[in-house]
Amino acid sequence: MGKLFINKYCHIKNNKVFLDGKLVFSDDEDHDMKPFLKSVYRFLKPSYNKFFKMDEISKLAYLCSEYLLQDFDLSAFNKDEIAIVLSNSYSTLITDQNHQNTIEVADNFFPSPSIFVYTLPNIMIGEIAIRHKINGENIFFIVENFDAGLLTDHINNLYLTRKAKVFIGGWVNMGPESYEAFLYLLSPSGQTGNNALEIEKIYNT
Amino acid sequence: MDDLIQKLKVQIIEQLNLEDMEPEDINPKEPLFGEGLGLDSIDALELIVLMEKEYGIKIQNPKDGQKIFRSIETMASYIQMNQK
Numbered sequence: 637m638g639k640l641f642i643n644k645y646c647h648i649k650n651n652k653v654f655l656d657g658k659l660v661f662s663d664d665e666d667h668d669m670k671p672f673l674k675s676v677y678r679f680l681k682p683s684y685n686k687f688f689k690m691d692e693i694s695k696l697a698y699l700c701s702e703y704l705l706q707d708f709d710l711s712a713f714n715k716d717e718i719a720i721v722l723s724n725s726y727s728t729l730i731t732d733q734n735h736q737n738t739i740e741v742a743d744n745f746f747p748s749p750s751i752f753v754y755t756l757p758n759i760m761i762g763e764i765a766i767r768h769k770i771n772g773e774n775i776f777f778i779v780e781n782f783d784a785g786l787l788t789d790h791i792n793n794l795y796l797t798r799k800a801k802v803f804i805g806g807w808v809n810m811g812p813e814s815y816e817a818f819l820y821l822l823s824p825s826g827q828t829g830n831n832a833l834e835i836e837k838i839y840n841t
Numbered sequence: 842m843d844d845l846i847q848k849l850k851v852q853i854i855e856q857l858n859l860e861d862m863e864p865e866d867i868n869p870k871e872p873l874f875g876e877g878l879g880l881d882s883i884d885a886l887e888l889i890v891l892m893e894k895e896y897g898i899k900i901q902n903p904k905d906g907q908k909i910f911r912s913i914e915t916m917a918s919y920i921q922m923n924q925k
Binding site: 685688689746747748749750753 | 857858859860861883884886887890893894
């Protein structure tokens with residue numbers, strides 16, 4: 637069995653989108669995250685109205701995956717050969733707080749189903765999988781910081797045990813003060829080999 | 842009835858995040874689910890919450906929902922008949 641290679645990576649932070657290290661979209665840094673995400677959507681024009689129903693962190697994950705996969709032919713692989721391995725530190729804290737706001741006051745107890753369904757980080761994987769019809773293995777790690785070693789070990793294990801051939805790995809995090817999405821795409825062909833040092837390097841570019 | 846239909850359109854657009862849609866884009870006789878507005882099962886639950894929160898109407902039997910939420914017009918009729 638051959639190696640895995642890094643095909644592409646996308647980083648969204650500070651109201652900027654970087655694809656393979658190059659700036660491809662930017663907005664006024666003073667803007668809130670919400671209008672920024674909408675601007676990215678308008679710029680990409682994916683015609684995917686489900687976007688507007690997602691919570692903010694799922695929008696972030698979705699947009700990052702759109703950039704990552706826009707020129708990659710996923711149809712060359714079986715749906716169950718594509719795996720998604722993501723991580724973050726805040727889980728879905730912002731949405732959890734929004735849900736809490738709908739149930740906090742006893743005489744105004746109206747939990748919103750459309751908020752509640754986003755109170756698990758796996759839903760980000762679900763949104764990417766639904767959009768791109770991916771049926772493979774998936775997992776979401778909650779860890780303190782971005783951990784290239786953890787992701788690489790898990791992905792390599794899935795690859796070596798033939799559970800998947802293509803991987804979307806990364807970090808999608810949203811806290812009270814900041815947000816960040818970093819996704820990378822691995823497949824059996826390419827030039828830069830997949831290892832924790834390389835992943836750490838592209839994360840820090 | 843027309844005022845209630847207009848109010849419902851605005852509330853549904855806001856509550857269900859129907860981006861890029863204006864009240865005048867919605868035909869009150871149009872089906873809310875399927876080929877009409879294309880709402881999904883989570884939207885159906887949001888509509889149940891909307892009825893209770895905004896109009897104080899609890900829908901006890903889920904089977905009734907199919908008739909009540911057929912269109913904005915059927916929702917408005919149900920509200921008129923059941924609001925206390």
